[in-house]
Amino acid sequence: xxxxxxxxxxxxxxxxxxxxxxxxxxxxxxxxxxxxxxxxxxxxxxxxxxxxxxxxxxxxxxxxxxxxxxxxxxxxxxxxxxxxxxxxxxxxxxxxxxxxxxxxxx
Amino acid sequence: xxxxxxxxxxxxxxxxxxxxxxxxxxxxxxxxxxxxxxxxxxxxxxxxxxxxxxxxxxxxxxxxxxxxxxxxxxxxxxxxxxxxxxxxxxxxxxxxxxxxxxxxxxxxxxxxxxxxxxxxxxxxxxxxxxxxxxxxxxxxxxxxxxxxxxxxxxxxxxxxxxxxxxxxxxxxxxxxxxxxxxxxxxxxxxxxxxxxxxxxxxxxxxxxxxxxxxxxxxxxxxxxxxxxxxx
Numbered sequence: 001x002x003x004x005x006x007x008x009x010x011x012x013x014x015x016x017x018x019x020x021x022x023x024x025x026x027x028x029x030x031x032x033x034x035x036x037x038x039x040x041x042x043x044x045x046x047x048x049x050x051x052x053x054x055x056x057x058x059x060x061x062x063x064x065x066x067x068x069x070x071x072x073x074x075x076x077x078x079x080x081x082x083x084x085x086x087x088x089x090x091x092x093x094x095x096x097x098x099x100x101x102x103x104x105x106x
Numbered sequence: 107x108x109x110x111x112x113x114x115x116x117x118x119x120x121x122x123x124x125x126x127x128x129x130x131x132x133x134x135x136x137x138x139x140x141x142x143x144x145x146x147x148x149x150x151x152x153x154x155x156x157x158x159x160x161x162x163x164x165x166x167x168x169x170x171x172x173x174x175x176x177x178x179x180x181x182x183x184x185x186x187x188x189x190x191x192x193x194x195x196x197x198x199x200x201x202x203x204x205x206x207x208x209x210x211x212x213x214x215x216x217x218x219x220x221x222x223x224x225x226x227x228x229x230x231x232x233x234x235x236x237x238x239x240x241x242x243x244x245x246x247x248x249x250x251x252x253x254x255x256x257x258x259x260x261x262x263x264x265x266x267x268x269x270x271x272x273x274x275x276x277x278x279x280x281x282x283x284x285x286x287x288x289x290x291x292x293x294x295x296x297x298x299x300x301x302x303x304x305x306x307x308x309x310x311x312x313x314x315x316x317x318x319x320x321x322x323x324x325x326x327x328x329x330x331x332x333x334x335x336x337x
Contacts, residue, residue: 003149025149027286069286070146 002026006087008101012079020059021074022049024089024097030065046091049073054083063091079105118324119258119272126328127271127336130262135283139335147215147281147333150288154216157209161200170220176227178218179330182319183229189315192218193290205309211288215279218332226276228326230319238320241313247304253317268337274325275318277334288333291318 003025012018024046031043043065051059058077087099128136138145158164167173181192196214197203203210228235242253256265257273264270278291285293292309295317299306307314 003152005144005148005152007143021144023144023146023148068283070149072144072146 002095002097004087004089004097004099006085006099006101008085008103010102011104011106014079014081014105016079017076018079018103019074019076020051020085021072022051022087022099023070023072024049025070026089026091026095028063028065028067028069028071032065044092044095046071046089046095048090050088050090051075052086052088053077054081079103081105117258119261121327124274124325124328125272126274126276126331128277128331128334130269130271131335131337135335135337138281139277139331145281146335147288150212150215150279150281150333151219153208153212154214154219157213158216161209161213163199163213170216174217174220176221176224178221178332179224179226180229182234182315182322184231189230189234189312189319191291191310191315191318193292194310194315206290206293211279211290214290215288215333218279218330221330222332224330225327226322226325226330228319228323230316230323234316234319235323236320237313238316238318238323241317242320247299247302249302251302251304253298273321274328275321276325276328277331277336279332280334280336282336284337 005023007021009018026046027044028046029041029044031041031045033041035041045065045067046063048063049059049061050057059075061073063071082103082105085101085103087101089095089097128139131139142148155170158170163170178192181195182189183195184190185195185198193205193210193214196217197210203213230238245252245255253273256270261270261272275291278294279288280294281288282294292314295314296306
């Protein structure tokens with residue numbers, strides 16, 4: 001069960017810098033660890049997060065091994081118009097989650 | 107070793123000098139615990155809330171915010187004449203939930219969260235608390251340490267670069283950064299037993315339940331902060 005949480009202000013003034021926080025539930029297994037029997041645990045990480053604001057890409061992050069489990073990514077953008085922010089996490093083993101948040105710009 | 111043997115029996119921490127593990131954390135880790143929207147334990151709480159409905163807890167207990175308020179602050183408690191931890195009580199109708207499983211931790215964290223900010227009221231029976239106290243002060247393991255050697259006598263100092271807290275169980279289950287996930291109080295106790303190179307007691311061992319009862323008594327009146335974040 002993949003759980004994600006995004007935090008976007010519900011309302012902002014036009015031109016205001018807003019903070020967006022995203023949290024994704026994921027073990028972020030590095031691929032470098034071994035079991036007690038010495039077998040390599042295969043890598044299982046989120047590879048990227050892309051955020052679009054009314055269809056325009058405003059933020060993209062590439063994730064790598066050694067990023068902690070349940071990665072919290074925070075970034076800022078300028079509130080330009082009312083609409084929808086869409087978040088998409090993709091990763092190993094077909095991991096793919098999308099989440100939306102709407103914002104009202106006054 | 108002989109020097110260690112010579113040290114006096116630990117004195118308990120006076121009530122006003124008690125501090126939650128929170129006080130020993132860095133600013134950044136405190137911020138993680140204080141973040142109620144995107145803190146790392148939020149994912150577990152959401153899972154727990156979903157399981158509350160899915161596993162049928164809601165059928166009897168209704169709204170957890172009302173029915174579970176203050177419950178975690180009273181555990182371990184006597185249930186049917188037997189001292190029972192919160193985890194053991196949470197799985198009373200769902201014994202298939204294994205200790206340390208994602209589901210049991212999520213449900214326990216969800217129940218414990220309803221007691222946030224409430225004072226701990228120890229309700230273990232006196233013999234249990236006394237047995238727990240004896241365990242806490244008993245030197246054991248290859249390093250010949252008692253729990254009290256660190257958590258009563260040397261709290262606030264450093265062990266391997268990290269501060270030694272006073273061992274008050276105010277926020278279990280916790281999200282521990284070292285674990286990269288949520289874990290139970292028993293897991294934390296077993297952690298210390300491993301560090302002391304003492305006998306590793308299994309989940310649900312009566313010694314560990316007694317110890318939990320003593321530690322809750324020792325933290326009586328302190329505020330619940332479950333699920334807490336610890337380094």
